[in-house]
Amino acid sequence: MxxxxxxxxxxxxxxxxxxxxxxxxxxxxxxxxxxxxxxxxxxxxxxxxxxxxxxxxxxxKVCGEYLSFENWNFLEELGLPLSDWHLPFIKQLQVSSPNGNHIENDLGLGGFGISRYxxxxxxxxxxxxxxxxxxxxxxxxxxxxxxxxxxxxxxxxxxxxxxxxxxxxxxxxxxxxxxxxxxxxKNGSLNNFIAVKYHIKTDFPSNLIALHNFKDGYCGISRIEEEKCCLCYLTTAKNLRDNHQSIPEMEKNVLQKNPFLKKIFSSSHFLYEQPITISQISFxxxxxxxxxxxxxxxxxxxxxxxxxxxxxxxxxxxxxxxxxxxxxxxxxxxxxxxxxxxxxxxxxxxxxxxxxxRSIQRFFGNEKLSEFLVRFIKPYPKFVTYLIRQTHGSPY
Ligand SMILES: Cc1cc2nc3c(=O)[nH]c(=O)nc-3n(C[C@H](O)[C@H](O)[C@H](O)COP(=O)(O)OP(=O)(O)OC[C@H]3O[C@@H](n4cnc5c(N)ncnc54)[C@H](O)[C@@H]3O)c2cc1C
Structure with missing residues (x-):
């Protein structure tokens, strides 16, 4: 009818x-x-x-563009020729605290990089x-x-x-x-985030995803197709307000205090004139x-x-x-x-x-807790692998 x-x-x-x-x-x-x-x-x-x-x-679209391997078979069965696209396979995770202390660990199942575009x-x-x-x-x-x-x-x-x-x-x-x-x-700790994304060309290993913490946020970077990288960060709306609603000012004053991010921001070629942004993200x-x-x-x-x-x-x-x-x-x-x-x-x-x-997130974007996390888990790589596994699923 x-x-x-x-x-x-x-x-x-x-x-x-x-x-x-x-x-x-x-x-x-x-x-x-x-x-x-x-x-x-x-x-x-x-x-x-x-x-x-x-x-x-x-x-x-604003997204970190790292896709867990659990989806590979499903996407191929749907009909996407992923194997023909020569996508970067990502197997290592690096996490740094705002002052540059860092750990690197195997990602377990891992993932691959592909732009949402x-x-x-x-x-x-x-x-x-x-x-x-x-x-x-x-x-x-x-x-x-x-x-x-x-x-x-x-x-x-x-x-x-x-x-x-x-x-x-x-x-x-x-x-x-x-x-x-x-x-x-009302705005609270779970519902007033903003996110910013760029595609960049930079010297970055194809098998790595890095999560670099800064005050009130963290920034992910990993490779996607055509040797580009996706650089995407999440922070609070307050962080932007404190920097006169200016993204460049916030990146300079806050993100680049992390030495890893300073290097990335100063040595990369940014492929968009303006970043892509979203606000009012709620978890x-x-x-x-x-x-x-x-x-x-x-x-x-x-x-x-x-x-x-x-x-x-x-x-x-x-x-x-x-x-x-x-x-x-x-x-x-x-x-x-x-x-x-x-x-x-x-x-x-x-x-x-x-x-x-939600539990692991508490440690990210918080200067003291992310520093504590990096120092505490550095000697225990198996614990890091365990934490990562908790946020991932299995092939379906
Ligand atoms: C900063 C950040 C980084 C992230 N990084 C990753 C990552 O690296 N890996 C990962 O797995 N996940 C990541 N995510 C999460 C991931 O982006 C989302 O979970 C995923 O995009 C959800 O897909 P979806 O189809 O539900 O929504 P979306 O992909 O957002 O699609 C929703 C669509 O609906 C359309 N739409 C909305 N309203 C209407 C309407 N009224 N009429 C018609 N169309 C409408 C929109 O235009 C949009 O295209 C990230 C998220 C954020 C915020």
């Missing part, structure tokens, strides 16, 4: 030519790793899928080839649930769907519109299902980007969602069972990892 859904007045006037009425099996809001990987799995299983992305591919665009391409209807440069304004159907209202088109998924990332217009708990919280808990909409990836909960496991949680979360949605659409389970099954599995697989990330 096809269903219509009226656009609000000013939108219908602007976008009349794009308006269609169509019912999909699944509508996905947000074309990052969670949404795109889910859309491909669903389309392969024969479902009629639409995904909305407010930007146009390819585009840059390349990865997300390749997945979007694959989604289109698999038959997913990809609406680019189309922002979703609201989703309403009525009589077992979701009505999705966007800047360009309105559709209906039997299942709706929210994979719209860390913070979106929909979080505010739906008054999600984390978006309403607060989030609901996995909102008004029957399954939340996936960062929209379901964010892990501290220490050893970079957010991308794994987005991809693996998409796989868990697929399993539950598939069973629902085949009438094997009821809607409430799909919602409960997804929530339970998400918590079982990621709960411990999030807790470990």
């Amino acid at each position: 096809e269903m219509g859904f009226p656009l609000v007045d000013h939108l219908s006037k602007q976008n009349m030519s794009l308006e269609t009425n169509h019912t999909y099996d699944v509508a996905i809001v947000g074309g990052g790793l969670a949404g795109l990987s889910l859309s491909i799995q669903l389309a392969r299983a024969g479902y009629h899928v639409a995904i909305f992305e407010k930007e146009a591919y390819p585009f840059h 390349k990865l997300d665009a390749a997945l979007a391409d694959l989604a289109k080839k698999t038959g997913v209807q990809v609406f680019e440069q189309t922002k979703v304004l609201d989703i309403q649930y009525q009589n077992q159907l979701f009505h999705i209202q966007s800047t360009a088109i309105n559709i209906s769907a039997k299942v709706a998924c929210g994979s719209f990332g860390k913070r979106s217009n929909l979080d505010i519109k739906w008054k999600r708990g984390f978006a309403l919280k 607060e808990k989030k609901l996995k299902v909102e008004n029957h909409i399954l939340m996936i990836g960062d929209a379901a909960g964010m892990i501290m980007p220490l050893c970079g496991n957010g991308m794994s949680m987005a991809l693996h979360g998409g796989k868990i969602a697929f399993k539950n949605i598939d069973a629902f659409l085949k009438n094997q389970i009821a809607r409430f069972e799909m919602e409960q099954g997804y929530t339970d599995e998400w918590n079982r697989i990621f709960g411990k990892r999030l807790l470990a990330g």
Whole structure:
């Protein structure tokens, strides 16, 4: 059955030519790793899928761009030719305290470096080839649930769907519109971070990821494709305010007190004129299902980007969602069972990892604690490997 859904007045006037009425099996809001990987799995299983992305591919995203190896097979099975891309394999971790004390350790399973510019665009391409209807440069304004159907209202088109998924990332217009708990919280220790990212060319080993601490933050650096490096840091909004809202001033006065960062900032070739930035990052808990909409990836909960496991949680979360949605659409389970099954599995697989990330995060970005951590664990490399393993998962 096809269903219509009226656009609000000013939108219908602007976008009349794009308006269609169509019912999909699944509508996905947000074309990052969670949404795109889910859309491909669903389309392969024969479902009629639409995904909305407010930007146009390819585009840059704030992210450290270190992806744990646990995702390698899954991405290749989806159809990405990772082995042909000659990506750097990252096996060593270096951690430094603000004054330059440092440790280096084996990463265990390790990971590989790839830019989001390349990865997300390749997945979007694959989604289109698999038959997913990809609406680019189309922002979703609201989703309403009525009589077992979701009505999705966007800047360009309105559709209906039997299942709706929210994979719209860390913070979106929909979080505010739906008054999600984390978006309403007052600024505190878990919810007022900013992040800054550059691509640079610099002399940096291809098998290493470094995490350099500075006052109230830490900066990751590792290689991606084409011999470039991703340099990405997380700090508090207060740190920027204390430096007159000036990123160059903060980098000079705060980050570059760490001798490793001083060397990187003074000897590298920065490939963008301006960095890419995001603000109001929150690591607060989030609901996995909102008004029957399954939340996936960062929209379901964010892990501290220490050893970079957010991308794994987005991809693996998409796989868990697929399993539950598939069973629902085949009438094997009821809607409430799909919602409960997804929530339970998400918590079982990621709960411990999030807790470990939160606990270890306390030591990062804190001058005294990060110094203590580096000095304390230096003689115990096995303990470092253990800590890293707590924030990582296994191939799935
Ligand atoms: C500083 C920092 C460094 C990080 N480093 C790493 C790392 O090295 N390794 C790692 O594994 N993880 C890292 N992460 C985490 C990782 O970036 C995220 O976990 C991952 O991107 C989540 O993917 P996602 O698909 O949930 O969201 P996203 O990739 O953010 O995708 C969400 C998409 O939704 C779109 N969107 C939002 N609202 C709407 C709307 N209303 N309509 C349509 N589209 C919409 C957005 O444009 C976006 O493309 C880092 C995070 C931060 C903050």
